[in-house]
Amino acid sequence: AQRVTQPEKLLSVFKGAPVELKCNYSYSGSPELFWYVQYSRQRLQLLLRHISRESIKGFTADLNKGETSFHLKKPFAQEEDSAMYYCALSVTTDSWGKLQFGAGTQVVVTP
């Protein structure tokens, strides 16, 4: 069965420091991977997906099939990055919404 693991429940970093959220997955095929984010008092929303190879709000994520990882990185954390981050895996192309989510990582950026 597919599984997404986010080993850190809480990540506390100082403003301006680099931040890396770990995500590992188990799936034997070619997955589509996503990072979703929920800011305080806002709805869960897509941050980025690996097929787009984009950088959103300074965040990037690289799919490493050898290590089955999709870690999210930002070189300089900002206070507005404080949020709950979820890594998610889609193993089907018939619906982009059928996702397997990790348990999430709470990021707290302190000044």
Added chain:
Amino acid sequence: SQTIHQWPATLVQPVGSPLSLECTVEGTSNPNLYWYRQAAGRGLQLLFYSVGIGQISSEVPQNLSASRPQDRQFILSSKKLLLSDSGFYLCAWSVEGEKLFFGSGTQLSVL
């Protein structure tokens, strides 16, 4: 623009009582619709998804059911709630090849 409405925001129900959570989408046609649940300390789990009126797929065996009586309406129901049905329920929609858009969620407490 597209919007998704989900209600109620919070609900406290006794064990054995029925449940009906409703979700409606505006500003799009023939969306894929989803119900996710988040139990305490765990990631979001896909419960049901629908690609059209009357078409429901269940992802996990459970005490709940879903219906789609209209193109942009998705209902989550139970005839008799169990304690284990407590959790945070999220409705979401997507159009093929696009990202998931989430509702604001319903916190259900079964006592």
